[in-house]
Amino acid sequence: MSHRNARLTVHGRRILVERVLAGRPVAHVAAEMGISRPTAHKWVRRWRAEGDAGLLDRSSRPRTTPHRTPAVTEDEVCRLRTERKLGPARIGPILGLPASTVHRILVRHGLNRLAWLDRPTGEPVRRYERARPGELVHVDIKKLGNIPDGGGWRTVGRAAGEAHRQATTDARKSSKPVIGYSFVHSAVDDHSRLAYSEVLPDERQHTAAGFWQRANAFFTAHGITVQRVLTDNGSCYKARLFTRTLAATGITHKKIRPYRPQTNGKVERFNRTLLDEWAYQRPYHSNDERTRALADFLHTYNHHRSHTALGGHPPISRVNNPAGQYT
Missing domain, CATH: 1.10.10 (Arc Repressor Mutant, subunit A)
Incomplete structure (x- = not known):
């Protein structure tokens, strides 16, 4: 329809023309179909001049705009x-x-x-999307501070939080307890945005290679054959082990240009969603509790959470398997 209040669709306009051609008065047909006589005459006139093409919607944009800004x-x-x-x-x-x-x-x-806009250059950001799942998978790592057993200071206050840090670890640096970090390894399919993540203890080459093997199995289980993997220039990805792990299954390894994280933007944006909707979504009382919550977040993200880049549909809607079989 031309607008949400239009009375006639293209099919309705054809019915209007057929009734007029059958010999009925235009005024009677217009009254039956709830439109004015000038509107009915307009569609009949267009049909006689252009045939069925004349019944299609037309743009309401004016042919000329004399007062438009130079x-x-x-x-x-x-x-x-x-x-x-x-x-x-x-x-x-x-x-x-x-x-x-x-x-x-x-x-x-x-x-x-x-x-x-790209802030440094002012040029419009060029966005791209691969045509089908598996053509390109973005991989990245997000570093998160560990949570002491019982909760950190943001959850229980500074005094109790410091006591929990002291009780959680024996590691010390300048007499202060060192809780350390967790590393969230993530892989996001470029076309479908289907995501897979794991919380791992480090970002070394063997850890990254093992993560990719499990991530590849995840995509394969969903009917996705990965062709290329895009990473940044982190040491674990520059290592030969990671490239050999990809090559063993016929996958090409691509690395972004240095200092251009925008190229790997889909997984970078997913990392932000991870922080907002999982890592910082609610107070956690231990690192294990936060890690266990990741599985529920990933299921919601892949199967139920609407994605603006996908027209409000979840990533699973772009995968070959029907969304209805997942719960």
Whole structure:
């Protein structure tokens, strides 16, 4: 339909034309179908001039816009946006334009959100997506501080938190207890966003290689054959062991350009979701409790959580297996 209140679909317009061609008065047919006589005459006239193609919806955009802002002015608005990162309220006074006009210009050129621009260069961010699952899998590691048994100071207060740290570990550095870190290894499919994660004790090459073998088995179980893996330039990924582990199953290893984490952006964004919806979602009273909660988060993320990049559907909806068989 042209809009949500339109009375007739293309099928309804065909019925209108058929009734008029059968010899019935246009006014009678219009009353039956709940539309005005001018509207009925319009569809009959279009059908006689163009056939069935005349019954399709048309754009309501005007053929000409004589009062549109000159192209030179629009170019200057875009230049101020990309070079100086100014908003409509700042650009308007500089060019003598209302802020609302500047905003419409930025929307028209896809520059209305700074998140869509690469901050250093001001160029629009180029987004890509592989055509099918398995063409590319993003892999990365997120470092998290461990939680002492009984809870950290954010959960139980500083005094109790310090006592829990003292009781949890014998490791000391300058007489202070060292709780250490956990390393969340994650793999995210580029097309479907299907994700697999594990909490592991380090980020060494043997740990990373073992993680990938289990992650690959996870994707295989979901009917996904991985062709390429993209990682950053961490030491565990630069090691020959990791590349050989991929090559053993016919997988190509790709590394991002140094200092360009945006290239691995899908797993970087997943790491942020991990923090918001799992690691920091609620207070945990031990590291084991937080680790156990990861499985529930991953199931929710893959099978139930709506993903804006997937039209509000969960990642499993883009995998070959039907979503209905998962609970």
